[in-house]
Amino acid sequence: MQFIKTFQLYDFLDTLVSLFVAFVFGTLIGAERQYRQRSAGLRTNVLVCVGAAAFVDLADHLSGADGAVRVIAYVVSGIGFLGAGAIMKEGMNVRGLNTAATLWSCAAVGACAGADMVAQSAAVTVFVLAGNTLLRPLVNAIDRIPLNEGASEAxxxxxxxxxxxxxxxxxxxxxxxxxxxxxxxxxxxxxxxxxxxxxxxxxxxxxxxxxxxxxxxxxxxxxxxxxxxxxxxxxxxx
CATH class of the missing domain: 3.30.70.260 (ACT domain)
Structure with missing residues (x-):
């Protein structure tokens, strides 16, 4: 069987680590989105993160760093199309931009995990969570400021x-x-x-x-x- 010839335990364990890291960090990001009742919640973010990690890890094992870089470029553009589906326009309002951006960032977390850059993957996860949680009070404070018609375009x-x-x-x-x-x-x-x-x-x-x-x-x-x-x-x- 071809599987017996190509299977290498070290490579398999390396892939498991990448997928596990992507799963854990994707769960952290998705749990926050699920708690906020966003359209892209826990499962969607986990799948995006794990999928990105799997593609990058596969390319890295088949073609090395050059192949991984090419796949990362496709992951970035592919997640852009997925995020576009989360954006909806209702009259003068546009919804879903934050959800799309979170999916895009979640793919970056998975790509780092797939490239065996666990520390970088953890760092990106922290910043994504901080952007979606710690910045909320600042956003609310800015939104409460009355619009100055003479000082800003509208x-x-x-x-x-x-x-x-x-x-x-x-x-x-x-x-x-x-x-x-x-x-x-x-x-x-x-x-x-x-x-x-x-x-x-x-x-x-x-x-x-x-x-x-x-x-x-x-x-x-x-x-x-x-x-x-x-x-x-x-x-x-x-």
Whole structure:
């Protein structure tokens, strides 16, 4: 049998160590993700970590360091496709970026384990766990800081409520006033709710704006005939 000719106990034990290390460290990362109820939890992270370790270890045994390096390059790109499946866009919000990044980092842990770099694999695991746990209070603190419209770029939208018969004219007036104020427009849209309730919206190119200037534009739009309401809102960049 070919297995008897190719089997070497030392190489097999070396592979077992690599896979075991990847399994343990993948479990640590996955357990934290499972506790947070993320879409890629314990099993997914373990499989990514062990799979990356297995591919790198196999290439190392067959072709040496050069083969392992080539496989690592494929692992990096392959996990990128897997992570893309975890990213979802819901309106203006994008979800799953952290999950995708964690899967990518978990593959790095497995690649280090497959290359017999156990200490490096442990170090990467520590930093991944620190990024997903220790940085959470800092992220929450930053998110609580009110958005400074005049100091940071953001997405701005001007919304005017009018009647259906006046939608086209209000849209032209909205564009004209924004151009007069030197506000770059990304797109405009008209949302029909009923004959007496139509929203004309203009989304601006992300930039830093002065709230007083936007208030002045909205005030001018509010004075137009058949305009029942005009406002603007701001959201952080994706």
């Amino acid at each position: 997405n701005y939208e001007i919304i005017v409520t009018t009647i259906a018969d006046r939608a086209a004219e209000i849209r032209e007036s909205l564009i004209e006033k924004l151009e007069d104020a030197s506000y770059p427009i990304r797109e405009t849209k008209v949302m029909y709710h009923s004959d007496d309730n139509v929203e004309v919206a203009a989304e601006l190119v992300p930039f830093s704006a002065a709230p007083d200037e936007l208030d002045a534009v909205v005030a001018g739009l509010s004075k137009l005939p058949d305009v029942s309401h005009a406002t603007w809102n701001v959201s952080a960049l994706e």
